[in-house]
Amino acid sequence: MRILLVEDEKKVADIIVRGLKAERYAVDVCHDGQQGWESADAYDYDLIILDLMLPSLSGTEILDRVRRKNSQVPILILTARDGMDDKVKNFELGADDYLTKPFAFAELLLRVKALLRRGPVNRSSVLRVGDLEIDRLSQKVKRAGKKIDLTGKEYSLLEYLATHPGRVFSRTMIIEHVWDQSFQGLTNIVDVYVRHLREKIDDPFPNKLLHTVRGVGYSLSDEATA
Amino acid sequence: MNLRSIKFRLVAWYAGLLTGIFLLLCASLYLDLRLFLENNLRESQARRARQLADALLAHVNQTGEAYVVAQIKDWYAPESNDRFIRVRRADNTLVYISAAPKDGLFDPAEIPLYPPDQSTEFSHKQKLSGGNTLLIAGLNFKSSGNPDYFVEVGALLDPVDTMLNHLFLQLALGLPLAVGIITVGGYLLVQRALQPVEQITRAAEQITQLNLSERLPVRKSGDELERLSLSLNRMIGRLDDALLNTKRFVADASHDLRTPLTILRGELENMLEDTQTDEELRARLGGLLEETIHLSKIVDQLFTLTQIDSGESRTDWKRFDLAELARTTAEQMSLLAEDKNISMSCEVAQPACVVGDRSRIKQVIVNLLDNAIKYTPSQGSVQLRVQGVNGHAILEVADTGMGIPPESLPHVFERFYRVDKARSAEANSAGLGLAIVKAICTSHNAEVEAYSSPGQGSRFVVRLPLQKSESSSSTHDIQHVKKSISAIY
Numbered sequence: 001m002r003i004l005l006v007e008d009e010k011k012v013a014d015i016i017v018r019g020l021k022a023e024r025y026a027v028d029v030c031h032d033g034q035q036g037w038e039s040a041d042a043y044d045y046d047l048i049i050l051d052l053m054l055p056s057l058s059g060t061e062i063l064d065r066v067r068r069k070n071s072q073v074p075i076l077i078l079t080a081r082d083g084m085d086d087k088v089k090n091f092e093l094g095a096d097d098y099l100t101k102p103f104a105f106a107e108l109l110l111r112v113k114a115l116l117r118r119g120p121v122n123r124s125s126v127l128r129v130g131d132l133e134i135d136r137l138s139q140k141v142k143r144a145g146k147k148i149d150l151t152g153k154e155y156s157l158l159e160y161l162a163t164h165p166g167r168v169f170s171r172t173m174i175i176e177h178v179w180d181q182s183f184q185g186l187t188n189i190v191d192v193y194v195r196h197l198r199e200k201i202d203d204p205f206p207n208k209l210l211h212t213v214r215g216v217g218y219s220l221s222d223e224a225t226a
Numbered sequence: 227m228n229l230r231s232i233k234f235r236l237v238a239w240y241a242g243l244l245t246g247i248f249l250l251l252c253a254s255l256y257l258d259l260r261l262f263l264e265n266n267l268r269e270s271q272a273r274r275a276r277q278l279a280d281a282l283l284a285h286v287n288q289t290g291e292a293y294v295v296a297q298i299k300d301w302y303a304p305e306s307n308d309r310f311i312r313v314r315r316a317d318n319t320l321v322y323i324s325a326a327p328k329d330g331l332f333d334p335a336e337i338p339l340y341p342p343d344q345s346t347e348f349s350h351k352q353k354l355s356g357g358n359t360l361l362i363a364g365l366n367f368k369s370s371g372n373p374d375y376f377v378e379v380g381a382l383l384d385p386v387d388t389m390l391n392h393l394f395l396q397l398a399l400g401l402p403l404a405v406g407i408i409t410v411g412g413y414l415l416v417q418r419a420l421q422p423v424e425q426i427t428r429a430a431e432q433i434t435q436l437n438l439s440e441r442l443p444v445r446k447s448g449d450e451l452e453r454l455s456l457s458l459n460r461m462i463g464r465l466d467d468a469l470l471n472t473k474r475f476v477a478d479a480s481h482d483l484r485t486p487l488t489i490l491r492g493e494l495e496n497m498l499e500d501t502q503t504d505e506e507l508r509a510r511l512g513g514l515l516e517e518t519i520h521l522s523k524i525v526d527q528l529f530t531l532t533q534i535d536s537g538e539s540r541t542d543w544k545r546f547d548l549a550e551l552a553r554t555t556a557e558q559m560s561l562l563a564e565d566k567n568i569s570m571s572c573e574v575a576q577p578a579c580v581v582g583d584r585s586r587i588k589q590v591i592v593n594l595l596d597n598a599i600k601y602t603p604s605q606g607s608v609q610l611r612v613q614g615v616n617g618h619a620i621l622e623v624a625d626t627g628m629g630i631p632p633e634s635l636p637h638v639f640e641r642f643y644r645v646d647k648a649r650s651a652e653a654n655s656a657g658l659g660l661a662i663v664k665a666i667c668t669s670h671n672a673e674v675e676a677y678s679s680p681g682q683g684s685r686f687v688v689r690l691p692l693q694k695s696e697s698s699s700s701t702h703d704i705q706h707v708k709k710s711i712s713a714i715y
Contacts, residue, residue: 012489100484
């Protein structure tokens with residue numbers, strides 16, 4: 001897996017590169033926009049991580065050029081600005097994900113993994129994780145054949161976790177998908193909902209499905225993960 | 227009418243000054259004319275008395291008094307000229323007195339003898355019983371070889387009075403008319419002159435922090451008002467620059483603060499990952515990381531605040547139903563309350579349409595509810611209510627928490643204000659949640675107020691301008707009512 005990182009702040013780039021290399025990714029770094037675009041144009045990357053404020057060529061401009069080249073490479077935007085306008089504009093230009101500085105490296109890693117493994121979204125009407133069954137049409141949830149009553153938000157949370165069983169979702173990712181922008185900073189809301197969800201789907205059963213990944217987030221899977 | 231407006235004050239001064247000047251002019255004209263006419267009459271009487279004395283009395287030794295009397299009757303015919311003539315000796319015995327004039331305006335016999343005077347010439351006014359006034363001029367005639375005589379000649383003052391009265395009437399009627407015309411004319415003139423000021427005022431009212439690039443219309447008239455509009459425009463330009471600078475500063479500061487925070491956080495995480503780090507150091511690093519995250523949160527909220535303050539674009543403004551938004555937000559947060567064993571209820575009676583940035587208003591509700599839940603002990607309750615009252619959509623969040631002491635109440639919306647430091651630290655808040663609520667409300671022309679009775683709870687009320695709901699069908703309304711009933715948890 002080869003990743004291009006375009007980031008002009010050398011220390012920030014250094015931390016990201018160290019972290020990604022520890023996860024055994026091959027990483028190329030560019031410290032200015034022009035170089036970044038030339039590398040992105042010349043090589044076939046599996047993922048591009050792009051800072052927005054860059055010397056000589058802005059991240060938005062690189063994003064635009066890459067997409068106009070008709071390249072489908074996933075692009076993760078890093079930014080120190082968090083204006084909604086920026087966010088909307090970059091998604092319109094074809095960014096796949098967006099992370100505001102300062103971020104936890106674990107959060108970045110989760111998103112990188114999610115983008116690299118992004119296969120087809122599971123669109124089947126019934127999601128299955130172990131003996132848990134989620135019917136997306138009727139929004140009914142069963143475990144081991146027993147019906148489980150969930151509130152609206154609990155259901156949305158479970159459905160989101162179940163779209164990629166085994167994948168770890170950070171609290172911020174969960175807030176972005178299940179709640180919305182207005183709840184940012186209210187991360188304890190995720191913990192509360194997860195605890196209630198756990199009481200309903202896990203507590204009555206010996207085999208636990210909903211896992212806490214310390215310092216990172218939550219995942220739903222059949223295997224007992226650390 | 228606004229009594230303090232320049233228009234009114236100018237016209238009032240104008241009219242007042244002109245009235246004063248006119249009054250002075252008229253009074254002096256009237257008095258001057260009266261003096262002149264009376265003097266004139268007096269002099270002609272005195273002249274006549276002297277003629278009479280010089281022509282007849284100077285020779286009375288040769289002619290005898292009877293001749294003088296006959297000559298007076300002959301020359302002056304006082305009865306047909308409404309004139310009064312009297313000649314008397316020094317001992318006040320009469321030589322001659324004219325008879326009553328033919329139209330009987332006065333009776334000469336009635337006129338008292340003017341007390342003999344040592345001065346040679348005299349004059350006085352004599353009121354008569356008929357209401358008329360006689361102006362009498364006379365002289366004390368002395369000549370060598372002749373006895374002394376008093377000669378008095380009088381004429382009626384009434385023609386002069388009549389004329390003065392007429393003049394007075396004319397002035398009394400003309401003055402108010404003139405003042406009236408001047409006032410109306412002045413008003414129209416001033417109004418015309420101030421019209422551009424009205425226009426400038428109206429145009430200036432339209433300019434807010436969102437359209438500072440616009441300018442006031444300038445009329446090329448070369449007058450003070452053109453200069454006013456030009457200097458106002460220059461001022462707007464400077465404001466525009468200042469605001470742009472602020473926005474640029476926020477963007478730059480945001481970048482410059484976040485980058486070192488990112489590095490700090492990254493390095494701390496790295497060290498914590500390192501398995502070689504010993505436990506005590508790990509705990510301290512963990513504390514540092516926590517502080518870094520807290521600092522990031524404050525930076526985030528500060529920039530949110532600055533963004534709202536510097537005027538966000540209104541392109542995201544839409545009509546939406548505040549009641550519906552409140553209901554769904556409460557639903558999304560209900561578990562937070564339930565988790566603390568707090569009962570949360572949401573009462574929305576009917577749709578309340580408002581215009582604004584939906585996600586920002588949602589942030590207001592989230593922050594208020596979060597606050598209420600945070601500071602309410604278990605077994606308490608939090609109540610969210612939306613209703614439309616008098617053209618306002620009123621959103622109310624009430625709790626049964628510990629409340630806010632009265633001395634803190636006026637400050638709760640201030641930045642970094644904390645009612646109780648220990649409590650806030652525990653709740654891990656930066657003290658900016660309510661400041662953000664206030665800033666969002668201000669940018670939406672809404673009011674927010676806090677009420678509290680310590681120990682019993684607090685109540686936050688947000689008042690947004692209500693939009694007239696579009697012709698919603700009645701079935702829609704019924705659905706809403708049903709929803710709202712089911713929304714009471």
